[in-house]
Amino acid sequence: MLTGLLLCILLLGLLALAAVGLGRHPLAGRVVHGGCLAISLGFAGLALAGLGLGLPEAPLALPIGLPGAGAASLLALDGLSAWFLLLLGVTGACASLYALGAPAGPPRSLPPFPLFLAGMAICLAAADAFTLLLGFELMSLASWALVAADHAEAENRAAARRYLMFAALAGACLVPAFGLLAAGAGGLDFTALRAAPPEGWRAAAVLALALAGAGAKAGLVPLHAWLPLAHPAAPSHVSALMSGAMTKVALYVLARLLLDLCGPLQPAWWGVPLLAAGACSALFGALRANMEGDTKVLLACSTIENIGFITVALGLVLAFRGADLGPLAALAAGAALLHALNHGVFKTLLFLVAGAVAHGAGSRKLDRLGGLIHAMPVTALAALVGMAAAASLPPLSGFASEWLLLEALLAGWRVGDIGFQVVAAAATALVAMAAALAAAAMLRCFGLVFLGRIRSPRAAGAEEVPRLERLSLLLPAGLTVLLGLFPAAMLGLAAPAIAVLAGPAALPPARGLALTAGEGASTYLPLAVAGLLVASLVTVWFLVRRRSTGATLRGPVWNCGFIDPPPWLPFGDPLSQPGAAGMAQPLRRMLGGSLLGATETVLMRAPGDPRPGHYAAQAADPSEAGLLAPLARLRDSVAGRAERLRELTIRGCLGLSFGTLVGLLALLAWLEGG
Amino acid sequence: MSFGQLPYDVAHLFGGAMLLLSFMLLYQRRVTAVINGLAIQGAILACAAGWQGWVQGAPQLYLTALIALAAKAVLIPLALRVLIRRLAMDRTVDTAMGIGPSLIAGVALVALAILVVLPITAGVRAIAREDLALALSVVLLGMLMMITRRNAILQVVGLMSMENGLILAAVGVAGMPLVVELSTAALVMVVLVVAGVFVFQIRERFDSVDVSLLDPHRGEGR
Amino acid sequence: MLLLGAVVVQLLHVALMLAAAPLLVGVVRWLKARMQGRRGASPLQPWRDLEKLLRKRPVLAANASLVSEVAPYVAFAASLVAVACVPSFSRGMLLAPVGDLILLAGLLALARMALALVGMDVGTAFGGLGAAREMSFSVFAEPALLLCVLTFAILAGTTNLDLIAATFRDGGLGLRVSLALAAMAMLTVAVAENARIPVDNPATHLELTMVHEAMLLESSGRHLALWEYQAALKLTLWLALLAAIFVPFGAAPAGAGPLAWVLGLAAWLLKMGVLCLALAVFESAIAKMRVFRVPEFLGAALLLALLAAALLFVSTGLA
Known part of the structure; x- marks a missing residue:
């Protein structure tokens, strides 16, 4: 099995070489993306086989490695690696399939794509610190090349620069974190590291460095500033992969470091920094997603939110494990793993939808789209499924993992310390608020893109995307529905991963087809809920239509008797339907002012002045002014002294x-x- | 005594209701509504005192209850209402800190009160501990109100609410001598009179009861 | 036998809820009218309205999509499933294991999303405005609800509604300050979720003040009937939820016979009557607040719920 994995990684390397060789050949894109599709499916298959049939015991030694460090590089596949490899395989397959159907990008964006996949796979399969960091850096550099691929535009260059800076920060924090661990253990392979867990100041330093390093790569607040810039700059299938898989790989590194390598004996307060960072990320990400006017930026902000959810769950695992609450640790671990997979799939879907909309309707701006459900029905259906999952509506996948997360948070009071109890209660409120904000953001996005009236002439000429692209949307959409209906089966598959996170005795929080919490007192039966919903839908439909047989009539819009638009505005007056800024207005006034420094400027002309009035809304991320600007000043002064x-x-x-x-x-x- | 026993539960409930009313005082935007809230808080304080008198078998607490009812629930609110009518002042609350932030600060203060009271009263009966935590919260919220409201009347309300918290703490502790109660009550009346005179004075001088107008005149008359 | 009883109770419960929902709305309207010195329409009027609307064909705007046609059914189905899980006259219904409070919040969110999608479907100013406001209110209501659930979960050890009701009924929990605070918070959330005064006015068609009705301006015929029925179901759900959690007394235990059901029904009707009266008094006594005051109103509920949980931490630490 490990040989197969190694073979896949080597094939990805060969594909990258082939992409360089093929250059501008018209079939280059097909070859590379087709190969990536096949290898991604291979990854998923290997991971499923490993999780279902049993994982390989002994690691595979590679003939490369640090000279003199005593050991060669090792590849291994335990439960945690296999679970994230499954996620990588699924998202990689969807993204590659989309790339096969979508219009080809510049040829220079081809070689880094297989390398990106290979870097993530190496990072996941590594069984020693050197290989893990090697894969991590390969992933960072390859994705940087993909972000910078379209470097003609100044903002893409700026995004790539900032992305590289954060990637360097992540590396600069993770190397000393592993170094501190290795210093106590005297070796770089994971078994040696596990045998000598850090203590005292060294443990605290590892915690801080791991949180900063993995957090910078995953997009945790306050190190999230690169995400909303880098995702729109990259091609859609790459941003799907970055958001769906790469941020999860960073979280994998976080979980590996804190939950596995630091040993099971760390104190319960270790969960608090993760809980705080996660809850703040969830709130900020979801709130910013409500303010943005670009579909991909909006989705990137929603990624910050979901990364926050997973981090909260990981923090709860640490806290529960530290307080000797095994079943609750398993519950939280199940929430983290399931949400990682669910988010990976539905966010991939949503980024691909954003790409399809940009392809079919020519824009990513919410204010230039609208009414696309008529022209692009399949894309709209896929988007609806993805956004309902992102809004955590039952019975879709987002709700299942959200349910587990909330149950874990609601059990946070069982950790006896009152300080932690209050933190957990506050985190519950913040997570619930973030979930409601995410629902608002998704409604706003879907409503502005697919519903309402058309907002620009280009959107009026929108066309449904080609068949292969549609297929690449329907595949993750179907997976989202399936994951929503059978979360318990997925948790059964995740049992080895849960054992890694929550201790070898931990059982997945599922019974039969139901998710369970609190010693089985609380249950969520997704199939029953879906069945009830469908049954009552059909019954209501049947009864209502039997009572009311007339067909639906069509007429002009009523709109409280508002007058019809003049004939030179065939789609109606664009100003008489809410735009992106208008839909954001209530939340901007309620929360945006205090949390994001949002401001509104209204320019009203004097009566009789024929010039149009003007309304503008701005929001500034506090991390720009609070963190990045001082750092930039520091950099300048250091450079001046140097x-x-x-x-x-x-x-x-x-x-x-x-x-x-x-x-x-x-x-x-x-x-x-x- | 612990949960599930009537004496404890009812006392607890009265304390909680007073705390709730303290939050309502912070939340309200209209001065008359704030005064109504203060009156209700006074009435609940009287009930709490009466209940404690019955539970502890201490008849002097009935007197406390009567005083609280007469002064807190009837006289002081009436006096404040008269004051408002005489001054014909603005009916809306002028805040130095927004309603939302002051509510959040209030919850933080309650958490602080709990964290302070629980460790230092370890070993005391549960009822006294929790009552003390609630009472301290009421006191702190009253103080918060005095800090965050500009209007002199509302500062008086904050003071009264603070004093309600003190009495709540006093009646919860068995064996508090009556003289303490009486002297506190008398003190409050004096404070009210002083405050009333004060309000009239600043009103005459500055044509407003906004105490921030006093700031530029600090140190004058020395 | 037990299973058969559970099925029968479940079916009777759903029928009761469906029958009572429009009636409840009618009763509240009638009570409000009497308090305001009007004679008021008969409590049966909502039923008559539904009957009339169901006979009429819906007229959709020319650019309305499939969303407008499907959403009313989805919202109604979600509300129906939610309402089927909230116990009324008897405990131990067939769907009791499904009736989880977090799921209930999810189903209500599903109905809300369907409503907001309809509001945005045609692209009118009012629809979008209503949708944006509705979603913004839920941003404050949802965490408050979850913190109330936290209070219940600490006391009962579960989020299952049937088990919570059973614990509160038999557990000898006594009168808890936390529960009182949680009840206040739940009431506030219920007022906001049902678009009642002071958050929204269910009787208004003045554009600038409405939230819920603004999204329904383009609905007509059977679609409008479904929406109105759904709103009535939601009101019934919330009142039944409050009754089931805070006044769980009188409900027939699981596996009881028809006599206990009748007694339970009488108790339930009494509770609902009292809640309707309270709602009518509250709505008559208070004025609608400005839209941007609503976050303060709901934020106060959120803080109260947080306070309830914090006090509970203290007392669980004591006990």
């Missing part, structure tokens, strides 16, 4: 190197002596 070094004399330069050398030697002597 400039002075160039004016040193030759003796000064030599003295500098000499001083560094002596200092390092002294450090070595101190470390060896101590």
